[in-house]
Amino acid sequence: MFINKLSVQTGLIFLLGTTIVVGGLSWHQYSDESERLPIVAQRDAVESTRLIATSVSNEVLYRKAFPLWKQMKRIKERFNDDNVILREFAVLDDKHLVLTHSDAVHYPVMKQMPVPADGAVWNGHDIQVVQSVLHPSDGRVIGVVILTFDASSIDAELAKLRQEIGVSMAFAMLVALLIAIGMSFRVSAPLQRLSRLAAHIGDGEVEIKSFRHTPDEIKALAVSMQQADQAIIAKNRQLIENEALLKSLIDNSPAVIFIKDLEGRYILINSRYEDIFNIRHEDIVGKTDADVFDASLAAALSKHDEEVIERGDAMVLEESVPDRRGLRHYYSLKFPLYDTHKKMYAVCGIATDITDQKASSAQISKLATVVDQADEIIVVTNADGIIEYVNPAFERISGYSAEEVLG
């Protein structure tokens, strides 16, 4: 997923943060300006109207319509205010007859015109200000000035502000994009290379030269991966050596060694097993005793394995298994194998062929019986003449007990 990329997420986080900060500040400023600008515009309009009303009082007093028009026209043309534009003017005498109006066609000179009360009134983007004209000396009302100001510059100002906010946001997006690209090039791409490199840990192929100019953290990670690679190689070498040693020991052991999983499937057999039962290691792996031996023998062997599994401890027992030489007797040590989590996963068996020893033992037992039951004295000495054995006939005939003459 595109969104899951580190560079995208970093860019988005920056964008979100910038949006919150810039957006918050901008909203605050915009809100302030939205309230301030109309107040300033109205203040300017009212103040301008007051000054204009004072400046035209002489012309109003003497009803000089033309000089009044020239003066108002000049004022309108030269009117200079940051917040409002003088759009329309009307000057009336005390009887509310028009002395001059910027729209003379609709408001001709010396025609009556309705006059609102003194003050400022908003009408859309326009501010209409009505101001009485006072007599220059006695202060009585001699006329009225009605000025209409265009305050649409407020909208222009706010639009400009919105534009500036938009530019800020666009800039933030650009910076976010640059950060995302930077993250992509400087972090994500090296991380992806590291990720690919990780697959080779243990192969001895972790090459970190290309990370020389990456950020320190990435470089450190690459170095760690290289160290891990080398450590694993060293461990592997040791394991391989240990395995080879173990395999050598197992394969060269005169005992039959095998490992079966808990379901009785062969995992490993040694060379002795292969020789005796004429089966190769790769052919027996995954098979059970039932696949190798007849059913009754397989059942007996499996039973012993199950006992070991059930006990969870080593067992020594004797088992007899036929092979091409005939029935062979084994002295079997069976014990469970545990993984690193102490969980049993297999049963290992080491079976020593004792068929010959058993036969020798029987033979010796027979000979011992012959010697013990013989009527002739039989004494056995070592090379130094030291008596090592005397039979019962010796005791009987010589009168010495065995304890007395041995040694």
Place this chain on the structure above:
Amino acid sequence: MQLLRYFFPVLSLILVTSFLSIDELEAEETHSLVFSGVVLEQGNNPLLKQFSQWLAKQADYPLTTQFTDSYQGLSDVLRENSKALAWTCGAPFVEDHAADQQQLIAIPLFHGAPVYRSFVMTRAGRTEKTLADFKGQVFAYSDPRSNSGFLAPSYALKQQGIDIHQHFRYLMHTGLHEYSLEALLAGQADVANIDEYVVDEYFKANPDMKDKLVILERLGPFPFTPIVAGKDVPESTVVRLQQALVSMREDAQGATMLKQFGLDGFVVKPVSFYQPIADMLNAVHQ
């Protein structure tokens, strides 16, 4: 005897010094040539200054250019400075000649004659055809003493039994003929009477205004706006001024200025030439 030895030389020195002082004073004394609303672009017209300098040189009569806001202001200047000159209007001249003994020097020739007319003008698109049709409207005029601007329309209406002060809703005093045109164009005034000469010059300067303004009536002809002198301008100076003006078109610089003024020259006429205006004044003031 000792005193008599020094009496004549001292007396001679005093006399010589006195004559020198009078000559120097006369040489330094300059007089105003006053203008008010007779031509376009009063205040900023370098031609009027050039004309003053040319006339001063030709008539050997030092002049400086002066402008006034009204014919009344012009009359006041000539009354107070009786050696000043003025380019005034026919009606103020008639009154000032009677009251202050203003002297007539010369009259410009406009289209070959020392006469002009007063045009009744309005904006294009109006339905009225005569000055009388504008009853209850706003009438613009340059100066209350202007012949073409106020006297002529007052007289014309009077002939129809109409009092100009009652006929219109408002009499708009503009100060200049071109301001009256401006008031018409801006809709501030509905009708105005304008000096024919000013209209000619205005249309030369603003040809696009020909489509926006309409001449409804042509009143006159009337004696043109004259060059006059205060009562104390010596007769010899008046004669030099008259000679200079009458021969202006023969002088290269004078001819150029006449062309720039849109005039053909000057002519000397007796004061009685302005009798028609005097008659109009009498009729209007009756």
